[in-house]
Amino acid sequence: MPIDWTPLADLIETHDRFLVTTHVRPDGDALGSEVGMAGLLRQKGKNVRVVNSSPTPPRYDFLDPEGTFFEHFQTLSSPESLTECEVAVILDLSAWNQLGEMAGFIREFSGPRVVIDHHVSQDDLGAIFLKDKTAEATGTLILEAVHALGGMLTREVATGLLTAIAMDTGWFRHSNTDAGTLRAAAELIDAGAGIDRIYRLLFERNTLGRLRLIGEALTRLQVEMDGRLAYAAVGLDDLHRTGAIPPDTEDLIDYTVSLRGVELGLLFIEQARGGVKVSFRTRSGVDCAAIAGRFSGGGHRAAAGATIAGTLPEVVDRVLSEVRQALEPSAPGR
Numbered sequence: 589m590p591i592d593w594t595p596l597a598d599l600i601e602t603h604d605r606f607l608v609t610t611h612v613r614p615d616g617d618a619l620g621s622e623v624g625m626a627g628l629l630r631q632k633g634k635n636v637r638v639v640n641s642s643p644t645p646p647r648y649d650f651l652d653p654e655g656t657f658f659e660h661f662q663t664l665s666s667p668e669s670l671t672e673c674e675v676a677v678i679l680d681l682s683a684w685n686q687l688g689e690m691a692g693f694i695r696e697f698s699g700p701r702v703v704i705d706h707h708v709s710q711d712d713l714g715a716i717f718l719k720d721k722t723a724e725a726t727g728t729l730i731l732e733a734v735h736a737l738g739g740m741l742t743r744e745v746a747t748g749l750l751t752a753i754a755m756d757t758g759w760f761r762h763s764n765t766d767a768g769t770l771r772a773a774a775e776l777i778d779a780g781a782g783i784d785r786i787y788r789l790l791f792e793r794n795t796l797g798r799l800r801l802i803g804e805a806l807t808r809l810q811v812e813m814d815g816r817l818a819y820a821a822v823g824l825d826d827l828h829r830t831g832a833i834p835p836d837t838e839d840l841i842d843y844t845v846s847l848r849g850v851e852l853g854l855l856f857i858e859q860a861r862g863g864v865k866v867s868f869r870t871r872s873g874v875d876c877a878a879i880a881g882r883f884s885g886g887g888h889r890a891a892a893g894a895t896i897a898g899t900l901p902e903v904v905d906r907v908l909s910e911v912r913q914a915l916e917p918s919a920p921g922r
């Protein structure tokens with residue numbers, strides 16, 4: 589359903605200072621959407637700060653060539669200056685826990701909050717929701733906002749939005765890709781986004797640590813239930829041993845569902861701050877958002893996640909026993 593962008597237009601009309609933020613462990617959609625949104629707001633003459641609870645993974649440094657666009661909440665030199673922002677624009681999330689360290693600040697934030705997102709809602713966040721769960725990416729929604737508000741697709745904005753859409757569709761391969769996705773991509777390429785350049789920057793700058801981590805995870809890939817369920821677990825010690833960094837696990841989950849016959853793929857990643865991040869992916873009829881919801885997580889039908897308290901072996905056991913039940917009896921669409 590198309591979004592009515594009037595509430596955003598009204599806030600732009602009546603306010604000058606905007607804070608833009610996104611979820612923890614930001615991905616291409618999160619960061620690319622921020623580039624698009626901040627560009628639009630600045631074109632409207634607004635003062636914009638883009639502040640995230642996680643630092644920007646090196647993979648996405650090309651979205652911020654000067655290193656000044658994305659600010660990191662915990663290392664701000666004057667955190668109190670953030671309270672000067674009048675409107676909070678929250679992108680690509682609909683749950684308090686996805687805000688990480690910034691959740692407290694956003695809860696206290698006295699001005700209007702706007703959420704622009706495509707996830708199944710978990711929390712109301714006390715916000716104006718500009719949401720389309722059928723959108724392939726938040727980046728697509730920002731492109732709509734640019735159209736609706738008469739913004740310009742500069743090369744910078746187009747690069748951010750193409751990164752956003754390409755990453756949330758698995759580079760135009762997943763089931764959320766349709767003709768409209770490719771039309772949006774074509775428009776962004778016409779506006780100056782270099783698709784080959786972006787691909788090279790994202791996928792052909794692997795570190796040896798990242799490739800070794802992928803190798804280790806694949807070596808330990810487990811398959812059960814006649815090959816319908818595949819999973820792998822990555823511990824903090826694996827990162828240390830291989831020289832990988834936490835963002836290097838970003839696309840690892842895709843290998844689980846690349847295996848023939850797999851209906852549900854799981855990836856368990858031990859978190860430095862405690863607990864385990866679990867990713868759920870399907871290429872069949874399994875509802876990943878529903879399974880993740882049983883662990884206070886969420887996302888989309890085909891891709892979801894949850895962060896669960898406990899040690900790596902405990903969480904693996906708990907999730908597997910839940911998931912085995914979800915896959916019995918045989919899931920449709922095999």
Ligand SMILES: [Mn+2]
Binds near residue numbers: 724726
């Ligand atoms: Mn997204």
